[in-house]
Amino acid sequence: xxxxxxxxxxxxxxxxxxxxxxxxxxxxxxxxxxxxxxxxxxxxxxxxxxxxxxxxxxxxxxxxxxxxxxxxxxxxxxxxxxxxxxxxxxxxxxxxxxxxxxxxxxxxxxxxxxxxxxxxxxxxxxxxxxxxxxxxxxxxxxxx
Amino acid sequence: xxxxxxxxxxxxxxxxxxxxxxxxxxxxxxxxxxxxxxxxxxxxxxxxxxxxxxxxxxxxxxxxxxxxxxxxxxxxxxxxxxxxxxxxxx
Numbered sequence: 001x002x003x004x005x006x007x008x009x010x011x012x013x014x015x016x017x018x019x020x021x022x023x024x025x026x027x028x029x030x031x032x033x034x035x036x037x038x039x040x041x042x043x044x045x046x047x048x049x050x051x052x053x054x055x056x057x058x059x060x061x062x063x064x065x066x067x068x069x070x071x072x073x074x075x076x077x078x079x080x081x082x083x084x085x086x087x088x089x090x091x092x093x094x095x096x097x098x099x100x101x102x103x104x105x106x107x108x109x110x111x112x113x114x115x116x117x118x119x120x121x122x123x124x125x126x127x128x129x130x131x132x133x134x135x136x137x138x139x140x141x142x143x144x
Numbered sequence: 145x146x147x148x149x150x151x152x153x154x155x156x157x158x159x160x161x162x163x164x165x166x167x168x169x170x171x172x173x174x175x176x177x178x179x180x181x182x183x184x185x186x187x188x189x190x191x192x193x194x195x196x197x198x199x200x201x202x203x204x205x206x207x208x209x210x211x212x213x214x215x216x217x218x219x220x221x222x223x224x225x226x227x228x229x230x231x232x233x234x
Contacts, residue, residue: 052172079230080230101176
């Protein structure tokens with residue numbers, strides 16, 4: 001066998017083997033487009049929500065007898081995600097904390113609401129939204 | 145109280161009582177129970193796109209399967225024969 005063949009043939013075989021292995025992996029595990037991972041895209045506050053769970057009118061100042069709504073907008077899909085709303089007063093005093101488990105397949109809105117029968121103390125408040133335990137959005141508001 | 149009386153008064157101001165706060169929540173998204181579905185055992189040559197095409201008729205629905213199986217699939221491009229995947233309802 002000529003020298004060129006003795007060197008080139010094995011190299012060619014190795015090259016083909018590597019290509020074949022790469023192709024086999026590709027066929028078995030076809031790459032797909034990036035995952036549409038669930039994320040929080042918005043947080044609105046208001047005194048009421050519609051059937052679409054979005055606030056009818058966005059406000060940041062409330063009255064003591066208001067029911068306060070927070071509408072959390074999400075995009076993406078998830079089989080099991082936990083949205084948590086944490087409401088605090090002024091220096092961080094906990095007002096309320098509640099969760100909603102969702103399994104959206106696309107854009108969705110989730111509302112959280114709080115009320116206080118004897119009226120909200122006047123002052124500054126904050127609502128923080130967590131997605132699967134991670135801080136996602138927050139908004140300050142006042143009761144006057 | 146003296147010179148710092150004002151500060152002390154503020155510090156000692158009783159905190160409001162929020163124990164009677166009522167709360168609730170609802171969503172346009174279904175809960176996990178509503179989307180519970182069947183399972184599928186991965187065969188050789190499968191991909192999430194192929195499974196989505198077969199289960200839903202649309203290969204682009206593969207993220208539904210990926211999200212439902214995040215506990216066992218770390219990389220959507222890497223599934224292995226023998227894995228049992230949850231297939232959520234379409």
